[in-house]
Amino acid sequence: MTHPYSDLAAERFWRTGVADLEPLAISRLWMPKFRIRPRSKIVTAGSCFAQHFSRALVARGYGWHDFEPGPIGLDPEVAKTFNYGVFSFRTGNIYTPKMLRQWLSWAFGDLPEPDEIWQDGPRFYDPYRPAIEPNGFASADEVFASRAVTLAAIRAAVRQSNVFVFTMGLTESWANAHTGVEYAVCPGTIAGHFDATSDIFVNHRYSGLLADLQAAVAILRRENPQIAILLTVSPVPLTATASEAHILVATSHSKSVLRAVASEACDWGDYIDYFPSYEIITSPAYRGMFFAPNLRSVLPMGVDHVMDSFFRDQAARFARDASDVSTPPAPPAAEIEEPEDADAELACEEAILNAFAPQNAGTSK
């Protein structure tokens, strides 16, 4: 007698798919809907875990694109301090679907860009990316001038890329009670001042998250009908919760709802997919081995395993040799100053000798 479970593959059963295996041998967690090629133009946005995605893509020679790079010659340390090269544009972390929707709406004119500014003494901060500059901006005009560059970068990124990777991080957020516009963080934590009369706590519900994500995806697809969207959920627990729940429970709630939203979104079409980095890091099958001792930060080995899984599952689905993508290519040689060659040295000697030759000895006395 047969039944629907009788011929299923090993990974469909907990014992053979998980329990009997070494954690790192668990495979085929993802059946990608669309192929991501090394030459695909990929952009990344979202919570902090999304940073790992871009770095891994670059390390493997994939076409992660930065649409708001720093100026030519920018030192890597300065770039990092000013949040260049973290995501494909300088929005900083985008934790919620609503924040993504807001940024896209401002970039494409669906909503007017808000004019709210946070000021701390002589420094000015963008409420929607207050940590983007290490000490804020010198003026309100600078905030808007800089944001205009970011909005232009978002437009270019959406219109010119093939894959938009968005990592959802939180359901909890803070918003302006009067305008409803959501901040990146709670006012007063990184910058600005908390005002209980105008700053309201919002713990997004499933329906709201889904609506915001749907609206964001609609803008993405309207501006670029060919764009594919890859969703992930950050496995990093909340730092703190403003809900009345214990932080562990609040984290579970937040991630569970986001995870459910991601699955629902995957039913919208072949152009949208979910990659289970959240499960790879947080599932009990991995015994918490990917977390640092603070049980929050994800260790590099965890990130590596996530990204190895990503490339392996892509290769498996699209019949590519997994070994091609599991070995990162050698990074480009570090830029080094050219050693001064002998000819240059000689030219310098001659310039000095000529200047101090008797016939050129002007008087300085």
Added chain:
Amino acid sequence: MIPARKRVAIFGDSHYACLRLAQGLVDLSAFDVEYWGHVGKRFRLLEFRDGAIHAQDELTAQRFAKFNEKGRTFLPVADFDDIIFIGCRIDIARVFMGMVNAYMQGSYLSLGLRHAIVRNRLQGFAAYGMAAQMAALGQARIWLHPITMFGQGTDEYDSLITPAMRAATPAARDAVWQAFATVTAQDGIGLLRQLDHTYADGVYTDAAFLVDGYLETNDYTHRTAAYGALVWGQIMAAIG
């Protein structure tokens, strides 16, 4: 009473040669001028201590003394009213071009970023650190004229150059120089920027200021006496 002539030290690598060449073109009678310098390679063997720039070995000390009017083997700050750093390995071209490019493309860079870029670059040069240490002593005024941009026609910038850079306007160059001036001023150093009429093709030094025979010798680095005279003009205007 005849006012004392200002004691001026021209400290540099081979880029200071054009100032020496220009001595017959400018009236320096109000100044006691000394040159103290040598080729850039020797700069890595210099250090600042006890209120003076010293060579770390005897050979280097003698090299620097060779073209100094008083045979100085070290350069004490207190002996001068003004010390002018010329070149001194301080090559700002890459970040200058990068910021000019951003300006021309309308890609706004915040003041904080511009200053961070400049400070990061200048701090990478040992000679700049010496200039800042000298300035901090308050015994002499310290001025800096970084290495000029490479000469028009060079292929030196081929890997960097963009159409926006070639189209650089005076306003673009001025905006970048302002960032440099702000940062050097924070360190007590006066900036002597490359004058705007000496550029060609946006970010190159006009071929009119390249040394004779530069095509044959492929020397797009050093400057003519005429350029040196322009720098002397800046110096005199600065130190009064």
